[in-house]
Amino acid sequence: MSRKYKQFFGFMALRLAGLIVLFVLFYIIYDIVSKGLSSINWEFISQPPRRGMTEGGIYPAIVGTFYVTVITALVSVPLGMFGAIYLNEYAKKGRLSRLIRMAIRNLAGVPSIVFGLFGVALFVQWFNFGPSLISAGFTLGLMTLPVTITASEEALKTVPDAYRKGSLALGATRWETIKTNVLPLAIPGMMTGSILGLARAAGETAPILFTGAAFFLPHLPDSPFSQFMALPYHLYILATQHHNISVVRPIAYATALVLIVLVLLINLTAIILRIKYRKKFENK
Amino acid sequence: MNNKTKVKVENLNCFYDDFQALKDINMEIKSKEITALIGPSGCGKSTFLRCLNRMNDLIEGARIEGIVCIDDYDIYQNGTDVVSLRKKVGMVFQQPNPFPKSIYDNIAYGPRIHGIKDRSRLNEIVEKSLKNSALWEEVKDRLDTSALDLSGGQQQRLCIARALAVEPDILLMDEPASALDPVATSRIEDLMKDLAENYTIVIVTHNMQQAARISDRTGFFLMGELIEFDRTETIFEKPAQQKTEDYITGRFG
Amino acid sequence: MRKNFNEELKKLKNEMLKMSSIVEESIYDSVEALKNQDLNLAEKVREKDDRIDEFEKKLEEKCIQLIALQQPVARDLRTIIVISKVVTDLERIGDHASNIALMVENIGQKKLIKPLIDVPRMTEIVNRRLRDSLKAFVEVDVDLAQKIALEDDEVDKLDEQILRELLTFMMEDPSTIGQAMYLIFISRFLERIGDHTTNICERIIYMDTGQRDEY
Numbered sequence: 001m002s003r004k005y006k007q008f009f010g011f012m013a014l015r016l017a018g019l020i021v022l023f024v025l026f027y028i029i030y031d032i033v034s035k036g037l038s039s040i041n042w043e044f045i046s047q048p049p050r051r052g053m054t055e056g057g058i059y060p061a062i063v064g065t066f067y068v069t070v071i072t073a074l075v076s077v078p079l080g081m082f083g084a085i086y087l088n089e090y091a092k093k094g095r096l097s098r099l100i101r102m103a104i105r106n107l108a109g110v111p112s113i114v115f116g117l118f119g120v121a122l123f124v125q126w127f128n129f130g131p132s133l134i135s136a137g138f139t140l141g142l143m144t145l146p147v148t149i150t151a152s153e154e155a156l157k158t159v160p161d162a163y164r165k166g167s168l169a170l171g172a173t174r175w176e177t178i179k180t181n182v183l184p185l186a187i188p189g190m191m192t193g194s195i196l197g198l199a200r201a202a203g204e205t206a207p208i209l210f211t212g213a214a215f216f217l218p219h220l221p222d223s224p225f226s227q228f229m230a231l232p233y234h235l236y237i238l239a240t241q242h243h244n245i246s247v248v249r250p251i252a253y254a255t256a257l258v259l260i261v262l263v264l265l266i267n268l269t270a271i272i273l274r275i276k277y278r279k280k281f282e283n284k
Numbered sequence: 285m286n287n288k289t290k291v292k293v294e295n296l297n298c299f300y301d302d303f304q305a306l307k308d309i310n311m312e313i314k315s316k317e318i319t320a321l322i323g324p325s326g327c328g329k330s331t332f333l334r335c336l337n338r339m340n341d342l343i344e345g346a347r348i349e350g351i352v353c354i355d356d357y358d359i360y361q362n363g364t365d366v367v368s369l370r371k372k373v374g375m376v377f378q379q380p381n382p383f384p385k386s387i388y389d390n391i392a393y394g395p396r397i398h399g400i401k402d403r404s405r406l407n408e409i410v411e412k413s414l415k416n417s418a419l420w421e422e423v424k425d426r427l428d429t430s431a432l433d434l435s436g437g438q439q440q441r442l443c444i445a446r447a448l449a450v451e452p453d454i455l456l457m458d459e460p461a462s463a464l465d466p467v468a469t470s471r472i473e474d475l476m477k478d479l480a481e482n483y484t485i486v487i488v489t490h491n492m493q494q495a496a497r498i499s500d501r502t503g504f505f506l507m508g509e510l511i512e513f514d515r516t517e518t519i520f521e522k523p524a525q526q527k528t529e530d531y532i533t534g535r536f537g
Numbered sequence: 538m539r540k541n542f543n544e545e546l547k548k549l550k551n552e553m554l555k556m557s558s559i560v561e562e563s564i565y566d567s568v569e570a571l572k573n574q575d576l577n578l579a580e581k582v583r584e585k586d587d588r589i590d591e592f593e594k595k596l597e598e599k600c601i602q603l604i605a606l607q608q609p610v611a612r613d614l615r616t617i618i619v620i621s622k623v624v625t626d627l628e629r630i631g632d633h634a635s636n637i638a639l640m641v642e643n644i645g646q647k648k649l650i651k652p653l654i655d656v657p658r659m660t661e662i663v664n665r666r667l668r669d670s671l672k673a674f675v676e677v678d679v680d681l682a683q684k685i686a687l688e689d690d691e692v693d694k695l696d697e698q699i700l701r702e703l704l705t706f707m708m709e710d711p712s713t714i715g716q717a718m719y720l721i722f723i724s725r726f727l728e729r730i731g732d733h734t735t736n737i738c739e740r741i742i743y744m745d746t747g748q749r750d751e752y
Contacts (some may be wrong), residue, residue: 003295011501092344093344096382103374160381162377162379162381163378163381163383163384165339165342165381166377166381166443166446167383167393167397168339168342168370169337169339169370169373169374169375169377169392169447170370170374170393170446170447170450171367171368171369171370171371171397171398171450172367172394172397173367176397180393180397181383184383492610493608496610520610520614521610521611521613521614521615521747522611522612522615522746522747523611528611529611529612532610532611533539533609533610533611533612533613534538534539534542535538535539536538
């Protein structure tokens, strides 16, 4: 009898935990949507802010977040892919590869503000890029690197070894094998994994704090070396540093909503890609 | 069937880190014959096979000592082009491993890698290879469909065709029929007999009856040593070594 | 290992030995029938031949079955092949014994033209060789088999001797031709039995060494 009860209570507890998670998620969404939706209109999305952020829109911030995410992708995805290819396909299982993997794991645990400070020291000051899209993008890129490397490695691992052996036995070189037989199969997985990492990066505030984000700029960034406005930073300022917090609160909520929708869209892209490629393989 | 030696192995020793997988192997494989390697699991026969096309190089910790001469050239000497070695010495694996591409692209993979781009030449090669592996009639109308849709036996014949497409001299086959049903196995065996007219074939098998059925010469491996190597008739009618006799009569532990 | 096969093989060998002892009996009895001109015994020998033929069929069938089902190789294979051939030799020996008995019946109750000396001597050698060859089989004794094979000359010589002696008889007294012919046949049958025994020994040597030698 007691075993049945134990199982019952166990399942109940698990169900409860799941419900709590769902509850929290929905509450957050509800909170943001209910308080922010009213401020969302076309003007909000397409216009720059006016009158000290109390009026107008957040268009530049959207553009800025977009640009910096692109740069992050350009840095993190290729490096992640090739790093993963090196680790999985070439590296001997010796001390060096173990060291690299340990470094990646630790990198993943570094707090984002530390990344921000590192970015300032390296890109803003030492390379002299100054606060800019490049500095911020590179910083975010490094921060996302553990995710892209790991995702890419996982994708490579799912390619059966038999394909590699078969190709090598025909006289292909390692690189030819990777290029024609392994990568085509791994790229979808690499992409979806990396995109999820990018979605996180798009919403980060600390790394872009000192490396390039600005609260107000008169015009859109016209070169990679210019500063930019960004949604997370904008939200941060609106919510905590603004001189007239209560007035801009609805705008802050609206910004949060836009940010969440953006992240959701990026994740959705990853999911759709994954489904599309899964179908492709299932048909084969 | 001439009696020219195609592969000469002298004092071959193979180590995986500290473990010695092959001990002092000496063997001469004759041209255009089928040589079968038999022995219990873990005796080194697959390791030996991989030494012939240097696929052992890909295994962590693998170390080779000794000489493996193919057409009087030691393939382990410095400066050997492993890529062209593997073109000359093809390999078919135990589990059929067609690439997730079309049948055509599977066969054309090897030639393309080695520089053949001309479409009509590739068509020729694909057709010839599939005919030589007795698969052409079954797939000639669906060369663009995925190779993964074929049955097990067909997939294995595809892998054989794929290996033939790069025009090797020697075909190494690691238990090529062990994953197949008896009918498919029988077809592969017939195919091997046909192929032996033009290729030197070395096959690892743990199915002794198969070795007896198709091979010209048989080598018996036990715990890394080559116990006996002789014409197949002799091995199966009157083997010289008691250990060989014990193994092939099934009285082995 | 291969318990089932080992047992089957053992059974096969035992059956062959049973067959050989019946054959030995027949040879002995057929010549006893000659010595005593015992026509009943001669008839019994002829009837026994059916049993011998049955044995041959049964054992041959068993050999084929073992080959098909057990895929024997090397020594196992040689042993089974040898058994199937020895069984054929034994059957032929049985036929010859039966033929001797037939000759005995043909001679009937007529008085023997000469006392039997060489034929019994020949029979003794022939029987001993057959018995010993089966012993060599059981013990896989190649030396013994070789020794027996080489004794075939003795048997051949005796046959020649009998022929010459009886020829003289026939030339001196044509009325003895009838019986003399039968006696010559009997001698020849015994000589043939000797040849078959030599075959058996050759096969035993092949079974053990894989070498095919002629003796």
